[in-house]
Amino acid sequence: MNDILIYILTEALLGILVLWKTCLYMVNKRKMAVFLPFYFVGATLLFHAGLIFYQAYFNLLWLGLEATYVLLMIWIAKTVIGVNYAAGR
Amino acid sequence: MVKKTGVVQKSNKHVSFVSTITVVVLVALAVAAYFFIVTSFFRGWQNAKFFDDVPDMVFLVVSLTFLYYAFGFKRSPAKKWLILGISLLVLVKLIEIPLQELQALTPGVSLEVIFWMPPIIMFGLGFLCILQYLGERVK
Numbered sequence: 500m501n502d503i504l505i506y507i508l509t510e511a512l513l514g515i516l517v518l519w520k521t522c523l524y525m526v527n528k529r530k531m532a533v534f535l536p537f538y539f540v541g542a543t544l545l546f547h548a549g550l551i552f553y554q555a556y557f558n559l560l561w562l563g564l565e566a567t568y569v570l571l572m573i574w575i576a577k578t579v580i581g582v583n584y585a586a587g588r
Numbered sequence: 589m590v591k592k593t594g595v596v597q598k599s600n601k602h603v604s605f606v607s608t609i610t611v612v613v614l615v616a617l618a619v620a621a622y623f624f625i626v627t628s629f630f631r632g633w634q635n636a637k638f639f640d641d642v643p644d645m646v647f648l649v650v651s652l653t654f655l656y657y658a659f660g661f662k663r664s665p666a667k668k669w670l671i672l673g674i675s676l677l678v679l680v681k682l683i684e685i686p687l688q689e690l691q692a693l694t695p696g697v698s699l700e701v702i703f704w705m706p707p708i709i710m711f712g713l714g715f716l717c718i719l720q721y722l723g724e725r726v727k
Contacts, residue, residue, distance in 0.1 A: 502700070502701035502702070503701055505701065505705075506701045506704060506705060506708065509705065509708060509709060509712075510708050510712070513708070513709070513711075513712025513713075513716075514712070516712070516716065517712065517715055517716060517719065520716065520719055520723075521719065524719070524722070524723050524726075528723070528726050528727075530726055533722060533726055534719070534722065537715065537718075537719050537722075540715050544712060544715075558639060561639075562639070562643065565643030565644070565647070566643065568643075568647060569643065569646050569647050569650055572647060572650045572651060572654070572677070573650055575654075575718060576650065576653070576654040576657070578722070579654075579658075579670065579718070579721070579722065580657060582722065582725055582726060583661050583662065583725075
């Protein structure tokens with residue numbers, strides 16, 4: 500049980516780190532849309548940790564979580580490519 | 589684009605020799621081949637954990653396509669963060685597929701948590717690296 504708690508705490512810590520850094524960038528750079536996907540990444544990491552804590556390994560819930568990661572990755576890719584295009588103009 | 593100083597700035601569009609669809613198809617073929625090779629070391633592809641493996645493979649396809657485009661971006665000091673971040677995410681999913689198959693070898697018994705710690709740490713760090721890239725790139 501202790502091992503799984505360490506795993507959950509690690510994941511939660513990473514989720515909080517992503518959220519915290521995203522919020523800092525959002526405030527400092529004043530560009531919300533660019534950093535918005537990472538806000539959801541942090542939230543999803545925390546949600547993932549919560550699912551493991553409650554041992555909620557329901558198939559559809561798990562599939563939804565994986566699908567969320569895929570959609571977030573597509574969103575991040577589109578954002579990064581957009582930022583690169585915009586930087587040269 | 590002509591700036592006020594008169595210096596002609598080159599377009600930032602990256603050069604892609606093949607279309608996105610071609611990249612996605614080639615990457616998907618490579619990922620499918622990886623899946624068949626990995627599962628052949630365990631219980632064969634017929635008995636693979638499709639429910640866990642298929643989302644991982646889709647994530648791999650997206651990440652590898654993103655990695656292909658990332659290499660074409662304009663050279664900048666922050667680019668290393670992007671390449672590192674995506675590479676970490678790709679590595680996580682490459683590791684997770686054999687781990688899930690290993691876990692499926694003995695039904696009802698899950699792997700030690702120590703096996704799952706490196707992937708989740710790399711997963712979080714991967715997103716943090718991409719975030720660092722965006723933070724340095726966005727003015």
